[in-house]
Amino acid sequence: MSFGKKTAGVLAITLTFGFLTALSASADDGKGKRLPSFTSAPSSALYKQECSSCHFLYQPWLLPERSWQAIMDESGKHFGENLGLDAETDKEIRAYLKANSSDKTAARWAQKITSSSEGMTPKKIMDVPWIKKEHREVGAGVFKRPSIGSPSNCGACHQKGAEGNFEEDFIKIPK
Amino acid sequence: MKTFKGLATLAAVFFAGSVYAAGPNAQMSQVLDGLKKEAGAASFSAEEGRKLYNAKRTHSQKKEERSCTTCHTSNPAASGKSTAGKVIEPLSPSANPQRFTDPKKVEKWFKRNCEWVYERECTPKEKGDFITYMMSLK
Structure with missing residues (x-):
């Protein structure tokens, strides 16, 4: 197998990192804090x-x-x-x-x-x-x-x- | 200052109560006078207002029967339901003293709802009759 342990490790790290990045991009407030699922807009x-x-x-x-x-x-x-x-x-x-x-x-x-x-x-x-x-x-x-x-x-x-x-x-x- | 505020509130409550018991408030009396002038009518008819409230009409495009009663029910003192399912507080001032106290609101809803039922604005005579009918309900 040419798909060595090292490659797999790098791949796993890359995937994990990519996944975390994607997750944080969509679900934090830009400062790394997880956003709430909903909010109540100020009432009018x-x-x-x-x-x-x-x-x-x-x-x-x-x-x-x-x-x-x-x-x-x-x-x-x-x-x-x-x-x-x-x-x-x-x-x-x-x-x-x-x-x-x-x-x-x-x-x-x-x-x-x-x-x-x-x-x-x-x-x-x-x-x-x-x-x-x-x-x-x-x-x-x-x-x-x-x-x-x-x-x-x-x-x-x-x-x-x-x-x-x-x-x-x-x-x-x-x- | 506090005493004054308290007195003013008391006076306002008393005033609002007495105005309601006596019929339309000062602003609405003005509206009715204006409508009378516009309509060239000496007085308005609660009976005509009752007919207007209950009249049924088929909408030219939607082909469905529409009436004030579609949403407000045949009893103006009862709660109704909008076409989107929202509860509508009673229209009759006897059941809901807030009704027919704010000229801007009254005009707005005449505009909206006359168009919904009749596909046109209501005439000054119709508006006057309608308000008079609602005010006459005990």
Whole structure:
């Protein structure tokens, strides 16, 4: 065998080092400290009032900045509805979403959202490939239950979802 | 200073309470007066407002029946549910004193929801009738 012990050792070290580098690049804060899985964006009374009167209060880090931009650009037909936002409200909400989007958030799930939606502009959170994958075991019929309604209703199952906590411990799927 | 603050709070609470019992607050009275002028109407009709609230209409594109009651239910004093599954607090001021106290909010939701149900803005007469109906509920 030409594949000697020494080569194998070097290879193992290289692989380990490469793996660790990749891991740290995606999951630390740049100072070597492991990032938390999620975070709660600073709350905005305006965002809450304008957006979560009708739907679940989505943490802004659930989508990358360009997604929010696309959604706000279409606020005249937001999933078929005209949100009728005045210029001032529009500006303030855009700034809030931008500052707290997935690309700007130092948390592991936000980073997964950013990297998994590279090259695309998801306009629904469930269209983010990683989030979709995380829900692969939930049947379509479950989302259609009257107690849930649709996949957009995160809070139906994620009891602390509005705070950004989507940990398994706080999932309860209603009948 | 503390005493003043306390008194002011007490006065505000008392004022808010008494205003509610008496009908629309000062700002909303102004809104209603403005709507009357715009509509060229001497008064508004709670009965017309009730009809507007319960009217059903088929959306031209979505081909589905829509009404105020779709989300707010046929009882304005009950909690409703948005199409995205969010609970909506009661619309009737009798059950939810916060309702119809903030002109900006009222106008915003007329704009949003008249378009959702009727695919147009509501007229000053319709808005006046609607508010009058909601205020008349006990």
